[in-house]
């Protein structure tokens with residue numbers, strides 16, 4: 001059974017050390033966060049989710065066993081002091097993650113992604129109970145591939161204020177780990193996709209255009225290449241980093257090692273649905289200073305976490321499309337004034 005009771009790939013690969021552990025998951029109602037929360041719940045962990053529900057959804061977690069929900073902002077010192085108290089592990093996912101939004105709200109991105117992360121790790125250090133902090137970073141901190149596959153030594157040349165804010169958080173976490181001898185790990189997922197959609201990322205965007213009956217897909221830069229990891233695999237890597245001792249002080253990439261262009265991604269989804277489509281450029285979707293290529297070298301995750309991706313793109317896309325057929329999506333946003341093209345779920 002997976003997190004929706006629809007077939008299980010899941011707790012394969014997670015050691016049985018997680019039962020009864022007290023774990024705080026920030027952003028635990030979000031896309032990746034709800035999968036982390038679901039996997040921990042199945043392992044018998046005592047999970048507290050802290051989320052402000054700007055994009056996360058209570059319905060993604062409210063049927064899970066052993067999960068307590070606290071509504072709050074990761075930038076709120078008192079809330080974080082209270083939420084971290086008596087926890088044993090903190091997995092920090094809360095962030096503003098959708099790149100097109102950061103063109104318009106760079107300061108909000110920096111506040112939540114950089115300052116919020118510092119606030120959370122600082123209170124973990126102060127708590128005296130939290131024995132491990134996991135920072136969820138992003139492959140976007142690397143900028144476009146100078147070589148591939150990209151290992152953790154790849155230069156960090158971020159292309160968006162989102163990526164800059166994530167890199168600032170990573171560096172602060174690493175520095176605080178050193179300054180305080182504090183056991184923190186940094187996980188860098190490449191693009192993730194799967195059920196429990198919260199943002200108009202490219203996989204659900206293509207799927208929704210197809211499910212809405214479009215035969216001409218309206219897309220931006222279809223030559224961009226990304227490395228797509230099914231969310232169950234991403235979440236498992238994040239959890240493993242929270243319990244594996246060798247992860248402390250390390251930055252660990254998580255991806256499949258396979259580069260796929262957005263064009264190929266669209267055609268693969270059309271094929272799953274048995275559809276013939278054409279693709280038309282929608283100039284409004286072109287991102288300024290876009291990242292051309294991201295392909296992950298996951299050798300370090302394999303060595304340190306004993307992790308490898310288990311779900312193929314074909315299987316993962318089919319699971320995602322099935323989920324989208326059964327679950328109407330609406331995107332929530334804390335802001336006004338988004339470019340409507342990104343936030344529409346209609347055709």
Ligand SMILES: NC(=O)c1ccc[n+]([C@@H]2O[C@H](COP(=O)([O-])OP(=O)(O)OC[C@H]3O[C@@H](n4cnc5c(N)ncnc54)[C@H](O)[C@@H]3O)[C@@H](O)[C@H]2O)c1
Nearest residue numbers: 027030031032052053054055056073074094095191192198
């Ligand atoms: N989805 C990907 O492909 C991907 C890839 C690499 C890294 N990441 C990182 O993974 C993490 C989760 O991203 P996601 O894709 O699941 O997006 P998401 O929007 O679903 O998750 C973010 C969660 O954080 C919550 N949140 C936002 N601001 C908050 C605040 N100020 N206080 C408390 N909660 C807040 C949201 O409500 C949401 O539940 C982020 O840190 C993101 O940078 C995502």
